[in-house]
Amino acid sequence: MSETHRIAGVAAPLPIGNLDTDQIMPKQFLLGIDKSGLADGLLHDLRFDAEGRLRPDFVLNRPEYRGARILLGGANFGCGSSREHAVWGLQQAGFDAVVAPSYGEIFYFNAMNNRLLLVTLPPEQVQVLMDSVAHGQDKRLTIELGEQIVSTPQGDEYPFDLQPRQKRMLIDGLDMIAMTLRDAAAIDRFEAEHWQVRPWCRVDIARTRARKRGAGLNSVRSQGQALSSEKER
Amino acid sequence: MPATTLYRKLVDSHTVERLDADNVLLYADLHIMNEYTSPQAFAGLAQRGLRVRRPRQQLGVVDHVIPTRPVPIAARTIDIAPAARQAANFAANCAEQGIKLFDVRDPMQGIEHVVAPELGLIRPGMVVLCGDSHTTTYGALGALGFGIGTSEVEHVLATQTLVYRVAKDMRIQVDGRLPLGTTSKDLILHIIAKIGAQGARGYAVEYVGEAITALSAEARMTLCNMTVEAGARAALIAPDAITSDYVCERICDMDDAALAAARAAWRQLRTDASARFDAEHRFDASEVAPYVTWGTSPDQALPVDGTVPPLSDAAGDIERATWHKALDYIGLAPGTPIEGIPIDRVFIGSCTNARIEDLREAARVVWGRKVAPGVRAMVVPGSGLVRDQAEREGIAQVLVEAGFEWRQPGCSMCLAMNDDVLAPGERCASTTNRNFEGRQGRGSRTHLMSPAMAAAAAIAGRIVDIRKESRA
Numbered sequence: 023m024s025e026t027h028r029i030a031g032v033a034a035p036l037p038i039g040n041l042d043t044d045q046i047m048p049k050q051f052l053l054g055i056d057k058s059g060l061a062d063g064l065l066h067d068l069r070f071d072a073e074g075r076l077r078p079d080f081v082l083n084r085p086e087y088r089g090a091r092i093l094l095g096g097a098n099f100g101c102g103s104s105r106e107h108a109v110w111g112l113q114q115a116g117f118d119a120v121v122a123p124s125y126g127e128i129f130y131f132n133a134m135n136n137r138l139l140l141v142t143l144p145p146e147q148v149q150v151l152m153d154s155v156a157h158g159q160d161k162r163l164t165i166e167l168g169e170q171i172v173s174t175p176q177g178d179e180y181p182f183d184l185q186p187r188q189k190r191m192l193i194d195g196l197d198m199i200a201m202t203l204r205d206a207a208a209i210d211r212f213e214a215e216h217w218q219v220r221p222w223c224r225v226d227i228a229r230t231r232a233r234k235r236g237a238g239l240n241s242v243r244s245q246g247q248a249l250s251s252e253k254e255r
Numbered sequence: 256m257p258a259t260t261l262y263r264k265l266v267d268s269h270t271v272e273r274l275d276a277d278n279v280l281l282y283a284d285l286h287i288m289n290e291y292t293s294p295q296a297f298a299g300l301a302q303r304g305l306r307v308r309r310p311r312q313q314l315g316v317v318d319h320v321i322p323t324r325p326v327p328i329a330a331r332t333i334d335i336a337p338a339a340r341q342a343a344n345f346a347a348n349c350a351e352q353g354i355k356l357f358d359v360r361d362p363m364q365g366i367e368h369v370v371a372p373e374l375g376l377i378r379p380g381m382v383v384l385c386g387d388s389h390t391t392t393y394g395a396l397g398a399l400g401f402g403i404g405t406s407e408v409e410h411v412l413a414t415q416t417l418v419y420r421v422a423k424d425m426r427i428q429v430d431g432r433l434p435l436g437t438t439s440k441d442l443i444l445h446i447i448a449k450i451g452a453q454g455a456r457g458y459a460v461e462y463v464g465e466a467i468t469a470l471s472a473e474a475r476m477t478l479c480n481m482t483v484e485a486g487a488r489a490a491l492i493a494p495d496a497i498t499s500d501y502v503c504e505r506i507c508d509m510d511d512a513a514l515a516a517a518r519a520a521w522r523q524l525r526t527d528a529s530a531r532f533d534a535e536h537r538f539d540a541s542e543v544a545p546y547v548t549w550g551t552s553p554d555q556a557l558p559v560d561g562t563v564p565p566l567s568d569a570a571g572d573i574e575r576a577t578w579h580k581a582l583d584y585i586g587l588a589p590g591t592p593i594e595g596i597p598i599d600r601v602f603i604g605s606c607t608n609a610r611i612e613d614l615r616e617a618a619r620v621v622w623g624r625k626v627a628p629g630v631r632a633m634v635v636p637g638s639g640l641v642r643d644q645a646e647r648e649g650i651a652q653v654l655v656e657a658g659f660e661w662r663q664p665g666c667s668m669c670l671a672m673n674d675d676v677l678a679p680g681e682r683c684a685s686t687t688n689r690n691f692e693g694r695q696g697r698g699s700r701t702h703l704m705s706p707a708m709a710a711a712a713a714i715a716g717r718i719v720d721i722r723k724e725s726r727a
Contacts, residue, residue, distance in 0.1 A: 039577040040452045040552045044691040049672035053337035055294035055344045067693050072679055096573045098453040104388045106404040124453060127488050128388055132404035187275055202414045209416060212271040212282055222517040223284040225376045226508035227314055227355045233507035
């Protein structure tokens with residue numbers, strides 16, 4: 023996010039519904055213990071064929087979309103797995119914003135926590151933007167975060183909604199952990215009362231483990247009937 | 256007190272403070288971690304110079320990268336170097352912070368969403384978070400569970416809370432009884448096919464109705480587990496006697512008096528009669544058939560006696576393009592009957608369908624029969640305890656005699672970020688939760704179905720209708 027709160031750049035249309043995070047960041051890129059190297063993994067199997075050659079017809083491999091900063095996606099973009107690597111990968115590959123009709127829930131919050139702007143527009147408007155980018159000479163779009171408007175080079179404007187909290191997170195980069203810890207006393211007070219009222223909510227994993235071990239692995243108190251089919255009705 | 260839903264009651268009872276109109280600071284009773292979505296969270300914590308606030312309310316399980324080849328547990332090793340490093344890093348993080356870990360050679364290791372409930376650590380009225388989308392599983396036991404990202408994992412480690420946008424309420428009522436040959440897996444595929452992969456996006460779904468209360472606790476877990484594939488933030492089933500019995504049989508850290516008090520409290524965990532839902536759906540269980548996916552999204556599913564739909568059935572340009580891409584990938588033409596599609600591999604496993612009841616179902620189908628020539632069939636039990644129980648019940652032997660590989664627990668080929676991967680073009684009958692492109696390996700072709708259907712496919716070498724095969 024630039025200091026001007028404006029994202030202006032080439033937008034790449036990716037008209038795929040339910041584009042899941044497995045496709046955005048495939049499994050072979052999830053074995054790291056830091057956040058590095060994820061640009062290589064972004065949309066890997068769409069960008070490269072089975073032999074590892076660039077697919078020249080894929081949108082991000084076409085010269086006119088080189089350096090794209092905005093991705094135009096289908097509905098339920100980023101559904102599926104919770105892997106935040108999908109967001110890190112988009113950012114590492116140079117994307118600052120996604121424009122789509124809707125987003126997978128976990129992906130949405132992951133994006134916010136990393137200040138990747140997700141613009142939600144009605145499907146028809148996303149379609150119009152995709153068409154205009156695909157067929158127009160000028161592939162750029164401009165997103166004004168302050169005014170909450172996406173605009174085309176032709177001057178068409180598409181206002182979008184954003185929760186005030188999300189807007190603040192994007193603009194100010196709120197440190198949520200520091201903010202929550204400022205109120206650590208409230209958590210202490212909550213815990214004390216909560217454990218009093220709902221003692222079963224406080225698990226004892228060490229004791230559980232020791233008891234299960236002690237009982238051998240045959241630890242479920244009542245055994246089900248072998249080869250029965252309890253799920254069938 | 257205004258009438259409220261079970262979901263709101265669980266949120267309210269865990270709200271440390273309200274942050275604004277939409278967001279609360281939500282307290283997590285239990286936070287479960289795996290090796291691949293937690294490393295950057297631990298690193299972030301260290302960078303801040305913070306320690307884990309409540310180490311005893313954290314549970315670590317190595318499950319995603321672990322190999323499942325059938326060597327003794329004590330001899331288990333991870334041969335893929337980055338995966339081994341990830342597991343070692345996880346073990347070091349847990350040890351440093353005093354977090355209990357079910358590590359690579361632990362006999363109680365398994366898939367996180369199988370391990371936590373079987374140890375009695377998931378109880379009605381709890382809030383359970385985990386860096387894994389299938390945390391919705393715990394709604395089956397009346398606990399609010401949902402998946403979070405790594406930044407949020409870090410927040411939970413540091414504060415035991417989460418900044419949480421409260422979801423909308425959806426009720427899904429399922430009347431009647433599931434027909435013979437169908438399971439909760441078929442029910443959830445039916446529901447997802449009807450409401451779509453984003454049909455419950457933004458909602459916490461509460462399941463009610465005769466068909467739901469008739470399900471076993473484990474069958475409910477399958478249902479709630481896959482509700483996330485309809486986009487739901489959470490799934491819930493109000494706790495009843497089935498829930499309480501299941502949970503109390505497994506709890507090891509409470510005495511009888513505490514259990515009795517808990518049971519009484521759990522009976523209050525239900526939606527008030529006049530509570531309002533933001534959305535409602537109603538289904539008739541008698542219309543559920545054995546379901547199989549035909550495409551690359553869990554909502555692209557059909558009854559086994561159906562045929563792959565024509566592109567003209569798609570709604571709009573993007574859906575048509577999406578279906579075209581799916582059919583191209585899965586290698587099926589419109590009009591192809593689902594029944595009879597030949598398969599190369601069978602995978603019975605995952606947090607959706609690798610509990611003891613799932614394995615019993617599979618064993619019942621294959622008992623005395625043989626896996627079709629040319630088909631490679633694997634069973635990966637959900638945990639060490641499940642594996643052990645299956646061996647004691649004779650289920651393992653039935654499966655092995657039929658020609659299945661009987662392997663060690665783990666996420667295995669559900670997401671294939673370990674040694675268990677399909678080859679390009681291989682077609683698999685799978686009891687997992689996602690038929691996404693490349694999910695089970697690059698170019699792999701996944702057909703989601705129930706354990707019984709997958710077992711029957713293994714015997715026939717093609718997708719068959721369990722209702723015709725059933726010897727019940």
